[in-house]
Amino acid sequence: MSPAPDLSMFNRFMVTFRKGDIIFCEYEPGDTFYLIQSGRVQIVRIIGDIEKNIDILYPGEVFGEMAILEEAPRSATTIALDEVKALEFNRENFEVLMMGNPAIAMKLLKLFIKRIYDQKRRFMILTLGDMEARVADVFLMLAENQSIDTSAVDSIDFKTTVDDMAHWAGVPTAQTREALNHFVAQRRIELHPDRIVVKNINDFARFVNSRRKHQEK
């Protein structure tokens, strides 16, 4: 794909945010999505007393795309890290965009594919009844996301925290910590403030699979 598609025909959809501006807030109803032209956008969620960085997006990336699906509340807050110029789209001008620029349409298509896959994967985690199996399955998911071939390695160093694990596992933080501590006691993982080392990822894969099979019966 050409690195910089000519988007001048979309200039009328251009919006500018000043550095530090909130672009949209989590929980706000949303009907627009954005394609970054310049500047960086930070995606955060406020969980309790902490602002958690979810991601930082760069020019060429799309955010807020769930808005064209339904007017569900925004799932995160977005903040302009620099002066940000972005193309703003909504359900009405969405078709114009798609017709006018197949490259963007393709980008969005791939983004949807990734989102569907991520959600399905998450669903699979959440269907596990055993909380420890869920936490273990989150490790497997993280390994898949990093395209780690689990059959080739044993020990993996994950840049993740207990809160992250709790979020993905859909398990309260205290319970997640308990599960992780249990794994530590079993010498299956090492718990550090900013990372978790899984000693034998294949052991977790077997554990999760057996729980899943057991559940199917």
Next chain:
Amino acid sequence: MSPKAVQYRANSIIYFKGDTSDRVYLLNSGKVSLNYIDIESGQEVHDLIKMGEFFGVKSGLGRYPREETAVVLQDSGVMAFTPAEFEQLAAKNTRIITKMLKVFSNQLRRIHRQVQTLLVSDAQENPETGLYKIGEYYLKNKRYGQALHAYKRYLVYYPSGSYAGDVTNKIVQAEEFVSRYGAGGPAAAASRPVPARRPEEPQEAPSGAPSGVPSGVPSGAPSGVPSGAPSEAALQEKTAELSDTAQAYYNAVSLVSQEKYLDAFKAFKKILEAGADQEYGAKAEFEMAKCLFHLKQYDNCVRSFSSIVQKYPKHPDMREALFFVARSYEEKGEGAKAGGLFKKIVTMAGEDDPIVRRARKALKAMEGGKA
């Protein structure tokens, strides 16, 4: 580089669940079924592919393991595309992607809902409280610009919500602080998810930050919280200190957000006439003119804004003023005047802002009306 035509015999398999391959298929002739287990019901599902339909798109383009087994029911002819070939085809036939986007967006919506139903433990915040808490977080962390934004959004959606009164007061605080100290810390850098909290500062809320999260910022950080930022205690004091005029002004703003325009107009008028504070007087005058528009007194609205614009030729909200004048003309049926003003608003914007967008939308609607 062109897609490959492949013939399959009945009862053969095009791919198995779990296979990894980047091919995307198009069914030209015959009958193919996609067999998979529905993740929610656990039931086996057989999806029949129609002629002219693509399959294996998600796993092919996303390079994920196949989620279904593609079984050939009758002798079939399929085209196998590499991702590059598929993209080439789609670039020429945008309709293909648009159609797929619709299908995928439906799938995404469904799976998203399924996930949400399982997320019982992830305490589902109601959006109103959630939005309020975002404002609270940023105010507490002295990121006033962001607090202000969140609170204002709150009032837009929940003008008479359960936190509306509190939010109105907090907007007053936040605006005071923005004018005094600037917008506060800009968006935190990735390495600094939590803005500074001074150790000597009395902490109102328990610091629930787990050990792994950095809760401080180097004192020399250039873009951190301005050094003059008030402490939590001072914040309380300042609220008490806030001028009666400011308080009255924001009470009136709250009336506007509740669409009580007549009451709001009267409240603003009182502030203007009291003449206690020039800044709030000017703000009140501006808001009065807006109220007139909402009260459908278009001539008065135009007159008021004209006088404001004459008085303050460099008014920071000039575009908004013009917008309401234009809308008034439009309501009065003077389309030419309205159109001219909308165009002016659109051209005078150095940077895009909501008013410009609204002006464009209005222009577009007017043009649509003529056609």
